[in-house]
Amino acid sequence: MNLKKLVWFVAIATTFLNCKTEEPKDLPEELVLVEEIEPTYEFGFNLDNFIVKRDTIKRGDSFGEILERNNIGYPKIFQIAEKAKDTFDIRKLQVGKPYTLLCAKDSLETPKSFIYQPNKEEYVVIDFQDSIQTYMGRKPIKYVEREASGVITPGTGISVVLDKKGLSQRLASKMANQIYAWTIDFNRLQPGDRFKVIYTDKYIDDSIYAGVDRVKAAYFQHNKEDFYAFEFESDSVRGIVDYFNEDAKNLRRAFLKSPLKFGRISSKYNLKRRIAHYGYRVKAHKGTDFAAQNGTPILATASGTVTKSSYTRGNGKYVKLRHNSTYETQYLHMSRRKVKVGEYVKQGEVIGYVGNTGSSAGNHVCYRFWKNGKQVDPFKEKLPEAKPISDSLKAKFLNHIAPIKQQLDNIILIEDSLKPETEETISEIQ
Numbered sequence: 001m002n003l004k005k006l007v008w009f010v011a012i013a014t015t016f017l018n019c020k021t022e023e024p025k026d027l028p029e030e031l032v033l034v035e036e037i038e039p040t041y042e043f044g045f046n047l048d049n050f051i052v053k054r055d056t057i058k059r060g061d062s063f064g065e066i067l068e069r070n071n072i073g074y075p076k077i078f079q080i081a082e083k084a085k086d087t088f089d090i091r092k093l094q095v096g097k098p099y100t101l102l103c104a105k106d107s108l109e110t111p112k113s114f115i116y117q118p119n120k121e122e123y124v125v126i127d128f129q130d131s132i133q134t135y136m137g138r139k140p141i142k143y144v145e146r147e148a149s150g151v152i153t154p155g156t157g158i159s160v161v162l163d164k165k166g167l168s169q170r171l172a173s174k175m176a177n178q179i180y181a182w183t184i185d186f187n188r189l190q191p192g193d194r195f196k197v198i199y200t201d202k203y204i205d206d207s208i209y210a211g212v213d214r215v216k217a218a219y220f221q222h223n224k225e226d227f228y229a230f231e232f233e234s235d236s237v238r239g240i241v242d243y244f245n246e247d248a249k250n251l252r253r254a255f256l257k258s259p260l261k262f263g264r265i266s267s268k269y270n271l272k273r274r275i276a277h278y279g280y281r282v283k284a285h286k287g288t289d290f291a292a293q294n295g296t297p298i299l300a301t302a303s304g305t306v307t308k309s310s311y312t313r314g315n316g317k318y319v320k321l322r323h324n325s326t327y328e329t330q331y332l333h334m335s336r337r338k339v340k341v342g343e344y345v346k347q348g349e350v351i352g353y354v355g356n357t358g359s360s361a362g363n364h365v366c367y368r369f370w371k372n373g374k375q376v377d378p379f380k381e382k383l384p385e386a387k388p389i390s391d392s393l394k395a396k397f398l399n400h401i402a403p404i405k406q407q408l409d410n411i412i413l414i415e416d417s418l419k420p421e422t423e424e425t426i427s428e429i430q
Contacts, residue, residue: 042205043100043115043123043137050102051109057097063090063114070101071108080128087134088116088124120204142203143213149413152193158186170212171199179215179229179243181324182253184222185305195220196411198404217404218243227251228408230401234389246405248389248397253347255383256301259331259367260354263292266364269377286375287332287368294363296354298331299347301367306343306351315366316358319351328370333360 040047053070064077081090093099093116102113112129121141126134148171150161159172175197176186195218202213218229229243229251243251267289300321307328308320317334335355345351356363369378389397 043125045102045113047102049105050112051105053101053103053109053111055099055101057093057095057099059095061093061095063093066099066101067111067114070103070111072111076128080126080132083132084126084134087136088126090126094118120208120210139204140206141210142206144201144203145198145216146201147196147198147407147411149196149411150194151413152189152191154191157189158195168201168212171197171215174199174212174215175218175220176325179218179251180220180227181326182302183227183251184220185322185324187322187325188305190223193220193222194413196408196413198407198411217401217408219408228405230397230404232389232397232400234393244389244397246401248394250388253302255327255329255378256299256347257379258290259298259301259329259365260290260292260296261299263290263296263354263365265289266291266362269379287330287366288377288379289364289366291362291364292354294335294354294356296363297350298334298352298354298365300345300349300351301329301347302327303347304329304345306339306341306345309337309339309341312358314359316360317352317355318358321345321351326372330368330370332366332368333358333364 063081064074067077067080068074084090098117100115100117101111102115103109103111112127114126114128116124116126118124121138123137123139124134125137126132148162148165148167150158150165152158152161158175159169162169162172172186175195176184180186197218198216200213200216202210204210214231215229216231220227220229228246230246231241232244233239233241234244245251265288267285269288270285298319302321302323304321304323306319307322308318308330311317315330315332317337318330318332319334319337319339320328320330322328331352333355334352334357337352339345339351354363354365360366367378369376369381371381
């Protein structure tokens with residue numbers, strides 16, 4: 001029986017015993033209820049039992065210096081450090097990370113426990129109240145499922161739409177760079193494009209917002225074409241999770257290894273290459289040359305938008321494509337270009353033909369590759385690969401997404417509201 005119920009029971013029993021059937025005495029004028037105060041717990045400790053001191057690791061701080069300036073001598077510090085080292089290396093305290101000292105309620109306020117937080121979720125306890133023990137812990141995490149929707153208006157992008165609704169920009173990043181990176185160029189969204197998304201927000205200790213944890217499913221209508229995306233674990237052994245459309249096709253698109261169906265590499269990406277044409281001086285070659293006969297079709301290695309289709313003295317006739325906010329490719333020395341600026345081309349589509357224009361010593365295409373604005377060697381980059389769902393998992397996938405697709409389709413598009421209207425499903429991990 002808790003304290004509140006006990007108070008009620010005693011009060012009622014006392015009133016009853018003091019009553020007489022003939023001439024009842026006056027009842028108590030007022031019942032005084034004693035409210036039970038809930039103790040404050042954190043890191044597994046009742047903080048009410050300590051003086052709590054919180055701070056962050058400063059430049060030049062060490063575990064020993066922190067304890068020494070809080071009235072613990074170095075013999076004791078050495079003993080604590082020796083006991084703790086098998087669980088946590090106290091030399092790895094990082095500047096700016098928070099720590100907490102739980103101190104005795106005495107005149108010296110002597111520390112009894114040191115708690116270090118390397119990140120928002122995990123913490124390390126070095127407890128030296130009685131015996132010295134060190135252990136790791138995690139704060140309770142709560143996941144809240146939410147829904148959001150929006151419509152792109154003139155002069156805005158998805159970030160602006162989400163910001164007006166008070167939603168995390170990490171949601172925009174996940175949609176642009178993780179889910180739709182290979183199917184939609186978010187730099188070229190059109191007014192009237194619209195989206196719906198089911199995602200999970202993460203909270204630590206019930207109240208500390210830790211951002212968007214994952215996107216369960218999304219729908220995007222771009223240029224009046226529908227793009228569904230459903231999160232699904234395609235390989236449970238390796239823990240591979242990817243996004244697939246309603247037909248179980250992977251949304252990610254791997255780059256073709258070559259812009260030619262038939263050709264050979266005649267010169268690789270080489271930042272220290274010496275060229276006879278320039279007197280054997282070092283002249284970086286930031287592309288890969290594929291030699292082929294004049295007129296051989298050149299293919300777009302990934303879907304994208306034509307940003308340049310032009311001629312320069314060095315490049316000759318060339319085409320440049322933007323695939324998303326991260327990747328661009330360029331194709332030089334064409335004999336003829338087939339596409340114009342602004343056109344959208346699909347992976348494998350012919351964009352021009354092999355030639356010998358510009359600074360070129362023979363028929364070939366120089367294939368150049370940009371990542372985040374920097375030219376790199378695509379053959380040394382770890383590029384995402386598109387792996388389809390296995391036939392054995394396809395039926396499971398379709399059954400899995402059926403209710404989720406219905407949930408997506410039932411989300412009402414909200415264009416102008418300033419706050420997100422959401423329905424929440426809460427699950428907690430203690």
